[in-house]
Amino acid sequence: MNLNELHAKLIAAARNHPPGSQTPYAFEKRIMSRLKASPAPNVWALWGAPLWRAALSCVAITVLCGLWTFSAHRAADEPGSFAQDFEAAVFAPLNEHLEDAW
Amino acid sequence: MPVGLPNNENRPTPTCAFPAVWHIPGMDRSDEELIAAVKNGDAASFEPLVQKYQGRVFATARRYARRESEVEDIAQEVFIKAFQKIHGFRGDAPFEHWLMRLAVRTCFDFLRAHQRNRETPFTELTEPETDWLDRFVVQPDTASEDAEAARLLVGKVLERLSPSARLVITLLEIEERSVKEIAAFTGWPVTLVKVRAFRARAEMRKILGRMARDKYL
Numbered sequence: 001m002n003l004n005e006l007h008a009k010l011i012a013a014a015r016n017h018p019p020g021s022q023t024p025y026a027f028e029k030r031i032m033s034r035l036k037a038s039p040a041p042n043v044w045a046l047w048g049a050p051l052w053r054a055a056l057s058c059v060a061i062t063v064l065c066g067l068w069t070f071s072a073h074r075a076a077d078e079p080g081s082f083a084q085d086f087e088a089a090v091f092a093p094l095n096e097h098l099e100d101a102w
Numbered sequence: 103m104p105v106g107l108p109n110n111e112n113r114p115t116p117t118c119a120f121p122a123v124w125h126i127p128g129m130d131r132s133d134e135e136l137i138a139a140v141k142n143g144d145a146a147s148f149e150p151l152v153q154k155y156q157g158r159v160f161a162t163a164r165r166y167a168r169r170e171s172e173v174e175d176i177a178q179e180v181f182i183k184a185f186q187k188i189h190g191f192r193g194d195a196p197f198e199h200w201l202m203r204l205a206v207r208t209c210f211d212f213l214r215a216h217q218r219n220r221e222t223p224f225t226e227l228t229e230p231e232t233d234w235l236d237r238f239v240v241q242p243d244t245a246s247e248d249a250e251a252a253r254l255l256v257g258k259v260l261e262r263l264s265p266s267a268r269l270v271i272t273l274l275e276i277e278e279r280s281v282k283e284i285a286a287f288t289g290w291p292v293t294l295v296k297v298r299a300f301r302a303r304a305e306m307r308k309i310l311g312r313m314a315r316d317k318y319l
Contacts, residue, residue, distance in 0.1 A: 001238075002242065003307050009238065009252065015276055016247050020164065021158060021160055027177070028149050028156060029149075031185075032146070032148070
């Protein structure tokens with residue numbers, strides 16, 4: 001089978017049968033009612049949604065940072081914390097010297 | 103009856119066998135006037151534009167979609183997109199060209215979204231299609247291009263092409279548009295159109311080869 005000739009024949013067949021341009025009844029009315037039904041794009045609403053999302057993320061990050069700072073301070077104030085232990089270790093010789101002096 | 107349509111009483115009574123030509127509001131205004139009105143917020147001025155170009159959009163959509171419901175969906179999407187993007191229409195080219203570009207791009211999106219199984223064998227050819235193919239094999243000259251079977255057969259072949267190949271074959275070979283026109287319609291660079299045209303022809307030849315193999319081997 002000559003594929004090039006078949007290709008040419010089929011393309012010619014498609015050219016000889018162009019699709020019809022008939023349209024459904026009152027198609028333009030349907031389009032106009034669709035356009036009326038869909039609300040006009042509101043610029044503030046378009047900006048509002050991402051801004052709200054960004055604001056909520058910022059609030060969440062602020063709350064998390066606050067909680068972390070608060071808990072870190074509380075941990076530092078607790079007896080036997082690392083800071084206190086470190087301080088005791090550093091000043092241990094001095095404390096011993098003071099005890100001997102008494 | 104849909105809102106805004108003239109009542110039967112208001113329609114002019116035909117005085118002869120030929121259909122009467124009804125006056126359509128807005129049709130006497132030029133495209134430029136209608137577009138300017140739409141841009142200024144008069145949405146009703148879009149209706150005559152739909153009425154004027156709907157036939158062309160439907161004909162374009164029928165090149166790519168088989169079912170009438172799909173054709174209507176494409177045409178509807180084209181006009182809704184056109185309304186939403188009309189503020190971007192600068193008027194450098196005729197409105198029709200701009201709309202057709204939108205239509206072709208919408209059809210391409212449709213093809214990409216509705217890729218059917220392109221690997222199905224050609225065993226389900228109808229009897230007239232098989233007869234046409236048999237006639238072509240025995241004596242190619244006797245297989246007429248005007249035959250309905252040939253039209254159905256080319257439809258089946260086109261359905262098996264990839265979306266870009268189908269678009270290029272349709273525009274370049276069936277509608278006989280130039281490479282530059284295709285580039286303007288699709289937004290692809292000219293070199294890409296040429297490359298895709300080369301690939302599309304190869305793809306089509308491969309499909310025809312598969313059809314011959316499925317049918318005669």
